[in-house]
Amino acid sequence: MNTHIQNRQTKYIFPVVLLLFFSFLSCEDFVEVDTPNYLLSGENLFNDPKTVEAAMVGIYAQLRNSFLLTGTSQGLSNLMGLYTDEMDYYGNSPIREANFYRNNLLASDETVAELWSASYNQIYATNAIIEGVANSSYFTPEEKAHFTGEAKCIRALLHFYLVNLFGEVPYVKTTNYLENKVAQREPLEEVYANVVADLEVAINQLPEEDVSGAHVRPDRRVAKALLARVYLYMENWEMAAMLAEDVINRSTWETDPQRVFLKESSGTIWQFMPEFDESNTLEAQTFIFQTVPPPVRALSSNFINAFEDGDLRKVFWTGMVSDGVETYYYSAKYKLLPGESGNAEYSKVLRMAEQYLIRAEARAKMGDIAGARADINRIRNRAGLANTTATSENELLTAILQERRVELFTEHGHRFFDLKRSNKLDVVLDPIKEGWDTTDQLLPLPEKELLVNPNLLPQNPGY
Numbered sequence: 439m440n441t442h443i444q445n446r447q448t449k450y451i452f453p454v455v456l457l458l459f460f461s462f463l464s465c466e467d468f469v470e471v472d473t474p475n476y477l478l479s480g481e482n483l484f485n486d487p488k489t490v491e492a493a494m495v496g497i498y499a500q501l502r503n504s505f506l507l508t509g510t511s512q513g514l515s516n517l518m519g520l521y522t523d524e525m526d527y528y529g530n531s532p533i534r535e536a537n538f539y540r541n542n543l544l545a546s547d548e549t550v551a552e553l554w555s556a557s558y559n560q561i562y563a564t565n566a567i568i569e570g571v572a573n574s575s576y577f578t579p580e581e582k583a584h585f586t587g588e589a590k591c592i593r594a595l596l597h598f599y600l601v602n603l604f605g606e607v608p609y610v611k612t613t614n615y616l617e618n619k620v621a622q623r624e625p626l627e628e629v630y631a632n633v634v635a636d637l638e639v640a641i642n643q644l645p646e647e648d649v650s651g652a653h654v655r656p657d658r659r660v661a662k663a664l665l666a667r668v669y670l671y672m673e674n675w676e677m678a679a680m681l682a683e684d685v686i687n688r689s690t691w692e693t694d695p696q697r698v699f700l701k702e703s704s705g706t707i708w709q710f711m712p713e714f715d716e717s718n719t720l721e722a723q724t725f726i727f728q729t730v731p732p733p734v735r736a737l738s739s740n741f742i743n744a745f746e747d748g749d750l751r752k753v754f755w756t757g758m759v760s761d762g763v764e765t766y767y768y769s770a771k772y773k774l775l776p777g778e779s780g781n782a783e784y785s786k787v788l789r790m791a792e793q794y795l796i797r798a799e800a801r802a803k804m805g806d807i808a809g810a811r812a813d814i815n816r817i818r819n820r821a822g823l824a825n826t827t828a829t830s831e832n833e834l835l836t837a838i839l840q841e842r843r844v845e846l847f848t849e850h851g852h853r854f855f856d857l858k859r860s861n862k863l864d865v866v867l868d869p870i871k872e873g874w875d876t877t878d879q880l881l882p883l884p885e886k887e888l889l890v891n892p893n894l895l896p897q898n899p900g901y
Contacts, residue, residue, distance in 0.1 A: 484574040487581050490567065494588055497563050498654070501592070502710040502720070502785065505556040506599055507850055509720030509772075509785050511535055512549065514599070516724055516735070518851030523866060524741050525848075529734040541871045543882060545901050551884035553603065557596050558610060564589040564596075565613045587643030591656045594636035595664060601629045602671070602855055605880045605898055609633075622893045630672055637665040653706045654784070659685055660708045663788045670796050671859055679800035682793040689790050695750045695820055698791075699771045699783055707788035716780040722772040725848060730761040737767040737847075740870065744843055750822040751844055769848040791817055791845050792852075795838055802834040810834045817841050835860075875900055 483489050501507050506514055511533075519525040520539040527539035534549045536542075543550060567589040571582050593611075600607045608621035609632040624632075640661035648657040666681035685707065692698050692705030701709065712718050727733055737756060745752040757770035772783045798813035807829065814837055815825045821844075828837040839856060846852040857863045858879050868874045877900025888894050 484570040485576040487577060487585075490571060490577075490585055493563070493567060494585065494655075497560060497567075497589075497592060498710065499713070500556075500560055500563070502713070505553050506596070507710075507787060509722075509724055511724055511734075512552070513720075513724075514851035514854075515721065515848045517549070517553075518854040519848050520735065522853045522857065523738055523870060524853050525735050526738045527735055528732045533734065535735075541873055541878060543878075543901075545882040545885035545888070545897060547882070547884075550881050551886060553881070554600070554884050554887060557600055561593055561596050561610050562613060562618075564593040565611060568593075569613055583643040584645065587640040587661070588656055590636040591640035591644065591661050591664065594633045594640070594668075597629060597636075598633050598664070598668060598671075599851075601626060601633075602858070603881050604883060608894075619891060620893050621891065630668065633668055634665065637661050637668065641665070652701070652711065652784075653709050654711045656708060659688055660788060663707050663793055666793060666796050670799060671855075673803075675800040675803040679797050679804065682797040682800065685793045686790065686797065689793075691790060691816070691820075693820060695754050695822075698789070699755075699786060701782060701784040703789075705790040706784075706786060707790060707793075709784040709786050711784055712781055714780075716777055718774040718776055718778060718780060719772040719783050719785045721769070721785055721848070722775055722783070725769040726757065726773075726775060727766075727768055728759060730759055730764055730766060732759070732766050732768070735768075737769060741843075741847065742767050744840070746823060748822055749844065750820075755847075771848065786849070795842055795845070798841075799835065799838050802831050802838065805831070807831070807834065810838075814838060814841060817845055821845075877901075 483493065503510070505512050509515060511517075516525075517535055517538045520527055520535055521541075525539070527536055529536060534547070537544075537547055537549070568586055571577055571585045571589075574582075577585070597607070597609055606623040606625060607629060608618075609624055609629050610618055610621060611632075612618065640656070641658055644656060644658045644661055646658050648655045648660075662681050663685045666678050666685060669675075669678035669681065689707065690704040692703045697703050698705055701711075712720075725735070727736070742752070742756070755769070755771045756767045757773075759766050759768070772785070774780070774783055794813045794816050798810045798817075801807075801813065802810040811826055811828065811834065814828070814834070818824070818826060818841065826834075826837050828834045839860060839862075842856050843853060854863075857866055863879050864874070864876055867878075871878075877898065880898045880900075882901035883894055883897050888897060
């Protein structure tokens with residue numbers, strides 16, 4: 439099976455194959471899917487590995503271009519950066535992301551509804567792949583395993599984000615719309631158990647390495663890196679440390695902070711390729727600005743002041759615009775704008791620095807002070823900083839949270855999730871967010887989803 443189909447090829451494939459396969463995505467609401475139109479062409483879709491390959495690439499294109507992991511203003515990198523203390527909002531027009539910054543989210547918020555529905559539509563697509571491949575006689579066992587592992591890896595990833603944003607959510611494993619439209623929320627433990635189960639399947643069925651060589655398709659290392667994060671959130675320190683260590687041992691550390699976000703960076707575990715040769719990353723388009731005051735968003739002074747003197751991450755990963763009186767900063771992890779010499783940068787989804795920080799935290803929790811210090815120092819030394827002075831578990835955990843803050847900023851909401859799982863959301867955000875309440879650690883369930891499917895009730899507290 440040829441797995442070297444790159445994301446930019448979707449512009450040719452969509453009109454021919456994926457238009458049929460993803461036609462159900464035009465439905466306004468996930469739970470309102472009545473007759474999955476892809477079934478009309480299912481016989482043709484699931485008799486050739488190339489068409490399933492194209493469908494998988496289409497899923498990655500959706501992940502890159504819309505919600506959750508996208509680098510546009512719709513994605514968590516922007517929305518949760520505004521929701522926490524990473525960025526300030528300057529827009530005058532009623533742009534929907536302002537509700538995140540102003541802590542003014544309601545159950546009727548359209549962006550929140552789209553986060554939910556787009557995620558479940560993408561989950562629906564993975565389920566279609568899993569079911570279609572399983573029921574087809576046209577694939578070898580190896581092909582079935584590979585496609586199933588890939589789809590389950592993505593399904594687990596999406597549910598992981600949903601449960602951390604919304605709390606108890608349905609774990610959807612079928613395309614049966616009669617079941618889906620009455621889906622019920624599941625306890626957090628059950629959602630996590632399903633995430634773990636899907637990732638364990640993916641680990642067993644994905645190839646050892648992405649055969650494209652560009653880290654644009656999940657391989658076994660991607661599934662292990664995701665599972666290490668999941669176990670960290672579940673506070674299973676031993677498994678988190680073990681999986682992170684396995685990923686680290688199978689990877690090469692990128693020593694140059696200026697190369698971390700280049701497409702060929704050795705520290706990349708998984709990344710999204712831009713759609714076209716000259717389009718470059720969506721993150722650069724979203725975060726870079728050239729005027730004072732910023733037109734929409736900028737890194738907050740609170741965040742900028744968190745950098746230690748001499749931190750190369752501030753030097754290389756932030757940009758500055760000044761009019762001689764006021765100075766504003768933006769995230770400059772990605773620097774190439776549309777039309778500039780193309781495709782030197784790919785959007786990172788998973789990278790090695792997080793794995794070192796996962797292992798550091800797990801080691802600290804297990805009492806391995808020396809091991810935790812070594813992992814923190816790996817991150818700090820690349821940033822041009824001296825070794826950590828932390829020597830106790832509490833000091834190490836504080837140091838790790840700080841390193842995660844300045845290492846993973848504007849990357850898919852890490853700051854929000856880190857503050858939430860460390861029980862520091864209220865301490866950090868109550869002084870700076872008007873009307874902040876403990877219940878704001880969860881987004882509201884979309885109002886229209888509750889109207890269509892009352893089984894999703896009750897609404898999250900506070901909404």
